[in-house]
Amino acid sequence: xxxxxxxxxxxxxxxxxxxxxxxxxxxxxxxxxxxxxxxxxxxxxxxxxxxxxxxxxxxxxxxxxxxxxxxxxxxxxxxxxxxxxxxxxxxxxxxxxxxxxxxxxxxxxxxxxx
Amino acid sequence: xxxxxxxxxxxxxxxxxxxxxxxxxxxxxxxxxxxxxxxxxxxxxxxxxxxxxxxxxxxxxxxxxxxxxxxxxxxxxxxxxxxxxxxxxxxxxxxxxxxxxxxxxxxxxxxx
Numbered sequence: 001x002x003x004x005x006x007x008x009x010x011x012x013x014x015x016x017x018x019x020x021x022x023x024x025x026x027x028x029x030x031x032x033x034x035x036x037x038x039x040x041x042x043x044x045x046x047x048x049x050x051x052x053x054x055x056x057x058x059x060x061x062x063x064x065x066x067x068x069x070x071x072x073x074x075x076x077x078x079x080x081x082x083x084x085x086x087x088x089x090x091x092x093x094x095x096x097x098x099x100x101x102x103x104x105x106x107x108x109x110x111x112x113x114x
Numbered sequence: 115x116x117x118x119x120x121x122x123x124x125x126x127x128x129x130x131x132x133x134x135x136x137x138x139x140x141x142x143x144x145x146x147x148x149x150x151x152x153x154x155x156x157x158x159x160x161x162x163x164x165x166x167x168x169x170x171x172x173x174x175x176x177x178x179x180x181x182x183x184x185x186x187x188x189x190x191x192x193x194x195x196x197x198x199x200x201x202x203x204x205x206x207x208x209x210x211x212x213x214x215x216x217x218x219x220x221x222x223x224x225x226x
Contacts, residue, residue, distance in 0.1 A: 002157065031212060043158070043203065045213040056213050090157050094212065101146040101207050103214060105157035 003027065004106035006091050012112045018079040021109045025072055025093030031055070032074040033094070033103060034066055038087040049074055081113045117141050118206055120217035128225055133191040135220050137204030140185065144206040147180060148214065149189045152201045161202075162189070194224045 003026035013019055025032050034046040045058035049068035060066075063081075068074045078085060088110050092103040119138045127133045135149075145166035150158035164171040164178045164187075171178050177190045187204055201221050205214040 002159070004157070006157075033212065033214075035214075042218050043205075043214075043216040045215070048212050050212075056211055058213055092157075092214075099163065101209075101212070102148065102160055102163055103212075104160055105150075107157045108155075110155075 002104040002106065004091060004093050004104055006089075006106035006109050008109060009107065010110050010112075012114065013081060014114055015081055015083060017081050017113075018077065019081065019111065021076040021078070021089050021091075021111075023074045023076070023091030023093075023106060025074070025091075026095065026104055029093035029095040029104075030072065031094045031100075031103075032068055032072070033092040034060075034074070034076050035090045035092065035105075036087050037090060037108075038084075043090070046076070078111070083113050086111055086113045118204060118215050118217040120202075120204060120220045122220050123218070124221040124223070126223045126225065127194050129196055130193045133189075133194045133198065133222055133224065135189040135191075135202050135204075135222065137187040137189075137217050138185060139187070139206055142182075142185070143208045144215075145209050146207050147178070147187050148205045148207075149176075149178060150203045150205055150216075151198075152203060152219070158203060191222075194222075196224050196226050198222060199224050 005024045030051045046060040048056040092105045148163040149161045152158045201219045204217045
């Protein structure tokens with residue numbers, strides 16, 4: 001158990017809809033990262049938040065957005081969903097100290113768009 | 115543009131023998147290197163890491179080697195156990211960005 005929690009575990013929705021994925025980082029971790037794993041693309045970085053502020057952005061679509069709240073949990077919002085958005089979405093967190101680059105992953109949310 | 119490559123999609127070894135997983139990268143900006151293990155339907159689990167100032171880091175049965183001149187990273191597991199069967203990803207980052215760049219993964223099968 002990494003200490004990172006994600007809900008829901010599975011999500012099935014239709015094209016054009018909007019969903020919200022939730023992540024709670026490990027206790028004390030200020031950084032939250034979102035990754036997408038699809039069959040043909042592997043694990044791809046989407047976005048990073050640090051203590052409530054956006055820190056880095058990857059190949060995140062404009063239809064996707066995220067935020068990190070004062071209690072440090074994060075939400076990833078996916079809108080106008082397309083079939084190609086079906087994937088596993090992982091959240092990871094990292095802390096300060098000697099190993100700030102080690103990221104600990106949650107169990108993921110499997111999104112299926114039909 | 116694939117910055118990180120794991121050229122072997124799969125590897126099969128006998129229990130008790132050594133497993134060697136390889137990872138090549140193209141960009142010298144990376145200065146922190148990690149290995150993750152992943153089971154189906156679970157998130158990646160952090161295994162071991164190494165910074166660019168070292169060439170070897172050991173943790174129990176797992177050793178990571180870094181050859182900066184060759185831009186090559188390897189993970190040695192010895193002795194291999196059936197429970198090690200999983201997909202292994204190398205992941206690289208640089209100190210000025212927190213994001214991890216992952217390889218495509220190598221599926222390791224350890225046969226009893």
